[in-house]
Amino acid sequence: MNRIQGVWAAASCGALLFVVGCGGGSSHLKVSSPSGANVQPITVSGGPTGQYVDGAFTSVTVCAPGTSTCQTIDGVLVDTGSSGLRILSSALTIPLAQQHAPDGNPVVECLAFLDSYTWGPVQTADVQIAGEKANSLPIQVLSDSDFPVPTSCSDNGPSADTISSLGANGLLGVGSFAQDCGGACVSTGASNPELYYECPAAGCSVVGENLAQQVQNPVVLFATDNNGVVLELPAASSPAVSMSGSLIFGIGTQSNNALNGATIYTLDQFGNFATTYKSQVYSGSFLDSGSNGLYFLTSGITGLPGCGGFYCPATTQNLSATNKGANGASGTVNFSVGNADDLFNNNPTDAVFGDLAGPGSIDGFDWGLPFFFGRSVFTSIAGQTSPGGTQPYWAF
Amino acid sequence: MNAPKIFPCRAGSAELLQGAAILLAITMMTIMMIAPPAFAGLGQDVSSVPADQVQMKGTLRSSQTQAYTVHEIRAATGTVVREFVSPSGKVFGVAWQGPWPPNMRQILATYFEQYQRAAQAQMNSRPGRRPLLLEQPGLVVQSGGHMRSFAGRAYVPDMLPPEVSAEAIR
Numbered sequence: 001m002n003r004i005q006g007v008w009a010a011a012s013c014g015a016l017l018f019v020v021g022c023g024g025g026s027s028h029l030k031v032s033s034p035s036g037a038n039v040q041p042i043t044v045s046g047g048p049t050g051q052y053v054d055g056a057f058t059s060v061t062v063c064a065p066g067t068s069t070c071q072t073i074d075g076v077l078v079d080t081g082s083s084g085l086r087i088l089s090s091a092l093t094i095p096l097a098q099q100h101a102p103d104g105n106p107v108v109e110c111l112a113f114l115d116s117y118t119w120g121p122v123q124t125a126d127v128q129i130a131g132e133k134a135n136s137l138p139i140q141v142l143s144d145s146d147f148p149v150p151t152s153c154s155d156n157g158p159s160a161d162t163i164s165s166l167g168a169n170g171l172l173g174v175g176s177f178a179q180d181c182g183g184a185c186v187s188t189g190a191s192n193p194e195l196y197y198e199c200p201a202a203g204c205s206v207v208g209e210n211l212a213q214q215v216q217n218p219v220v221l222f223a224t225d226n227n228g229v230v231l232e233l234p235a236a237s238s239p240a241v242s243m244s245g246s247l248i249f250g251i252g253t254q255s256n257n258a259l260n261g262a263t264i265y266t267l268d269q270f271g272n273f274a275t276t277y278k279s280q281v282y283s284g285s286f287l288d289s290g291s292n293g294l295y296f297l298t299s300g301i302t303g304l305p306g307c308g309g310f311y312c313p314a315t316t317q318n319l320s321a322t323n324k325g326a327n328g329a330s331g332t333v334n335f336s337v338g339n340a341d342d343l344f345n346n347n348p349t350d351a352v353f354g355d356l357a358g359p360g361s362i363d364g365f366d367w368g369l370p371f372f373f374g375r376s377v378f379t380s381i382a383g384q385t386s387p388g389g390t391q392p393y394w395a396f
Numbered sequence: 397m398n399a400p401k402i403f404p405c406r407a408g409s410a411e412l413l414q415g416a417a418i419l420l421a422i423t424m425m426t427i428m429m430i431a432p433p434a435f436a437g438l439g440q441d442v443s444s445v446p447a448d449q450v451q452m453k454g455t456l457r458s459s460q461t462q463a464y465t466v467h468e469i470r471a472a473t474g475t476v477v478r479e480f481v482s483p484s485g486k487v488f489g490v491a492w493q494g495p496w497p498p499n500m501r502q503i504l505a506t507y508f509e510q511y512q513r514a515a516q517a518q519m520n521s522r523p524g525r526r527p528l529l530l531e532q533p534g535l536v537v538q539s540g541g542h543m544r545s546f547a548g549r550a551y552v553p554d555m556l557p558p559e560v561s562a563e564a565i566r
Contacts, residue, residue: 290525362548
């Protein structure tokens with residue numbers, strides 16, 4: 001998109017770029033923002049703990065359903081790698097409506113992430129973001145104390161239900177799926193992945209949860225602009241304190257969210273495409289604004305040296321990889337891998353790092369937030385109609 | 397697999413002790429036949445694989461290479477867990493892939509607490525949502541993916557059979 005193409009590095013202070021304290025480690029990067037009721041400002045910053053790097057934060061307004069009892073919660077991480085709104089109980093000051101199973105017992109969710117789980121009651125809220133409203137949206141309220149955590153949930157690892165472990169006041173999951181679980185959670189039995197529980201005083205047990213009751217992507221409940229999102233962020237050729245960008249709702253629904261010739265990469269059934277890097281195919285690869293770096297495994301003499309979960313090459317490496325969608329569309333992406341130790345040590349107050357990378361997992365190239373810098377990235381929602389079709393896709 | 401490994405107490409001179417050991421062995425084997433071992437997964441005996449299969453409500457398929465055997469458990473949820481067993485009968489590595497993560501306590505067995513401590517330490521050291529990388533002398537865990545797509549591996553470097561690379565665990 002033209003808006004993004006005009007964005008320069010902090011040091012160059014381009015015409016479309018507004019820089020506070022241009023140069024050094026105290027810059028703020030910004031593109032000219034699109035306007036409209038479907039545009040929500042986002043900020044890449046240290047977040048509510050001040051400790052986060054490469055995290056995009058925004059605010060959401062939640063209201064007790066059908067009332068004007070509302071609260072605006074900031075420091076919510078924008079996550080295209082998950083679906084559903086999750087808010088820390090400790091950040092919530094108003095009462096929402098507890099969801100109950102048909103037998104009257106409260107419904108509580110366990111969601112396993114990569115290194116942790118979130119646990120807490122499913123509650124409904126009227127949610128407002130920019131000019132968009134999702135009424136009676138089921139969300140997860142993260143708390144280990146409202147209902148005792150069953151061992152089947154804590155068997156996933158440590159809890160991420162505090163601000164220090166989550167690094168945010170909540171997660172705004174605006175990913176490729178309409179619900180967090182989908183059809184697998186509707187009925188109980190061996191194929192149920194055990195996300196939803198009903199919790200009478202006697203203890204929690206797995207419960208079947210209809211699609212409409214599941215924690216879901218707020219975007220699908222919007223009256224319009226409900227088929228996906230666009231993330232627009234400026235480029236970051238050097239570290240910065242913060243950056244401003246936009247989360248735009250809808251794809252091809254307004255003048256500010258047209259595909260404009262972006263390449264469409266459709267996803268496989270797991271929400272992945274294939275990335276080829278140094279002749280190795282990573283078949284389970286994905287774009288994820290909720291990952292705070294570029295994460296991929298390397299090996300052998302061409303591998304990058306690791307350092308505490310990141311990569312630390314002696315000099316910044318300029319690399320490239322090729323992505324291929326399920327529809328056969330392909331394109332090459334250039335990226336850089338800097339020395340994470342040097343980045344952190346030399347820029348202790350910065351939270352924006354365009355070349356932060358580290359080892360990932362088998363078979364997947366995780367294109368985290370640095371990929372989104374300097375781009376307009378479209379994430380469509382499976383089953384919703386958009387100019388790219390009803391299949392989920394990424395376009396950029 | 398063999399008795400001396402399970403019951404290291406050598407009867408030696410005392411026949412009485414030997415008798416008691418046999419009795420204990422019979423009792424233990426009966427218990428094992430009734431209930432699967434409490435600990436299955438990484439670092440455990442190959443006999444623990446069926447317990448994982450039961451826990452995952454899955455189907456089991458085994459295949460063999462020269463250097464190791466792979467027991468592949470396909471859970472009803474769609475998640476596949478592969479347990480890599482050395483010629484000495486120990487699970488030296490576990491890999492997983494699918495729409496949901498496996499029960500980590502089940503597949504990491506006695507290594508779960510170490511994994512949990514390390515994952516907590518990673519979260520505390522620098523907040524930020526990212527894949528889990530745990531590289532310790534006695535345990536390596538690489539876990540990644542996103543909602544509805546998870547993949548990872550865990551292995552004990554010292555237990556890898558000769559000539560087997562960690563890359564094989566996938």
